[in-house]
Amino acid sequence: TMPNLRRYRDGAKKDGRFIVVSEIYPTPTSDVADVILPSALWVEREGFFGNSERRTQHNDQLVPKPGEAMCNTWQLIEVARRMGFEKQFPWSQETYIEDIWNEYTKFHDTPKHRMAPYKVLKARSGVQWPYVDGKETRWRYNGKYDPACKDDTFDFYGKPDHRAWIWLRPYEPAAESPDREYPFWLNTGRVLEHWHTGSMTRRIPILHKAVPESYVEINPEDAKDMGLVNDSKVKISSRRGSLVMKASINGRGNPPKGMVFVPFFDESYLINEVTLDAFCPISKQPDYKKCAVKLEKV
CATH class of the missing domain: 2.40.40.20 (Barwin-like endoglucanases)
Structure with a gap:
């Protein structure tokens, strides 16, 4: 999917490059790889999905992983450990998904911006963030639904003036436009x-x-x-x-x-x-x- 693909593929073939690919099926990328790590498909591993609706959804492993395939998250942990970062990744393979989630939620751990706990996500089909006092926030910045708002109107509390910021930028022409040779x-x-x-x-x-x-x-x-x-x-x-x-x-x-x-x-x-x-x-x-x-x- 890289634009101007030949440039990057030729770069991957240069001396001194070492390309590691985590993949499910053979692709043109694995053709230039030095090492291919067999990955588990999403139904073959536990994990989370998040979308722009602020909804987080947990999924259990549904079918067994084939052969020596493993979750690409665990692959990253194993590589990191081999690079000397054992202390940063102290988790076991049995609980690392929950452990990662618990660490991730610390970055949102304020009274009005918490994430749903792991057990809640396992029990429900999807939960919208922020999750405050056992309730998800359906519409953010709307005072009727978002506990972080100061009143019942719309409050864009992330800004000093509590109003939405809209960026206007001047038009810039495309980096390349049609001409006589390439019309x-x-x-x-x-x-x-x-x-x-x-x-x-x-x-x-x-x-x-x-x-x-x-x-x-x-x-x-x-x-x-x-x-x-x-x-x-x-x-x-x-x-x-x-x-x-x-x-x-x-x-x-x-x-x-x-x-x-x-x-x-x-x-x-x-x-x-x-x-x-x-x-x-x-x-x-x-x-x-x-x-x-x-x-x-x-």
Whole structure:
């Protein structure tokens, strides 16, 4: 999933690099690994999920782990111990999940911002933080629900003036825009059936059969100008790399004129060799959602 992928893959192959991969299935990343640690799938280990709704959900181990697979959290602990950090990780393999949670909750341990205890999370299907006096907070900063508010109105108590802060930033142009040599915008993303790189979903027969390979969606007018029809072979090139794949016209998506869309789930078509790794200086998020490319009929 790394943008400008060739740069990072070539870097991983340099002398002196040592790449450790914790993985469930073989991937292009494990192809460049020096060590592969077999990991347990989420249903094969105990753990927690948290989301932007402030909801924490505990899950028990549901099925046995295959072979020598282990939770990637325990792998990190074992590696840390071998690096000399035994004192920082004193937990046993039988109780380390609960121990980690108990340590994590110390960072929120104030009367109005506590997390739900481990036993409560085990007993319930999900609990919203903050968890105060046995109750979860459904709406934060709302005085009717959030015990940290000073009154019954909205109180953004994290700020000195108790009001919400909205940051306005000036427009900045994209790091790379279409020009005469590379006249199209490239946008990348997902399809419904496959999650991210498809390393798991492509192994599910019904999902793989629904979308067996990646493709490039092209606006019908642009396709007509280039003499392209569905399944025509198209070469997509940027200043960083290129690949050849089939065209999709009036299919699932219909991008605007001057833009093409490529899903990135298919390791047979590494579109991230084409994408851009310029990044936002504030969020550090790479700008691989848009870059300039050219199209050629093959």
